[in-house]
Amino acid sequence: MTAMRGLIACAVIALSAAAASAQERPLRYGSTGASVRRVQGRLHLRQTGFYGTYTKAAVSRFQKAQGWAGRGNVGRLTWSRLF
Numbered sequence: 001m002t003a004m005r006g007l008i009a010c011a012v013i014a015l016s017a018a019a020a021s022a023q024e025r026p027l028r029y030g031s032t033g034a035s036v037r038r039v040q041g042r043l044h045l046r047q048t049g050f051y052g053t054y055t056k057a058a059v060s061r062f063q064k065a066q067g068w069a070g071r072g073n074v075g076r077l078t079w080s081r082l083f
Contacts (some may be wrong), residue, residue, distance in 0.1 A: 024076055024079050026073065026074065026075050026076075027039060027051055027073065027074040028051065028056075028072075028073040028074070029051055029052065029053075029056050029072070029073075030051060031050075031051040032049055032050050032051065033049055034049070036048075036049050036050065036051045036055065037049045038083075039051075039055065039059070039074055039082060040055055040058075042082050042083065043055070043058040043059065043062060043082075045058055056072035056073075057072065059072045059073070059074055059078065060072040062078070062081075062082070063078060066081060
C-alpha cells in the first residue's frame with residue numbers, strides 16, 4: 001500500500017510539473033495553441049489560439065496595469081500574475 005501511495009504521489013508531481021512547464025512556455029506574436037487560448041480566456045478575449053494583434057495589445061495593457069513595461073509578450077512573470 002505504501003509503495004502504491006508513493007507511485008501515485010510521483011505521478012501527481014510529474015503531471016503538475018508538465019502542466020507548469022507547458023503553462024510557462026513564452027508566448028509572443030505568432031504563437032499558437034492551447035497556451036494562447038488559456039491566456040486569451042484569462043484576458044476575456046475570444047479564444048482563437050492565435051497570438052495576434054488583439055492578444056498582444058491585451059497582454060500589454062495587463063502588463064502596464066501591473067506597473068511593468070508593456071511589451072506584449074507572455075514570459076514567466078506575466079504567466080505567474082495571470083494565473
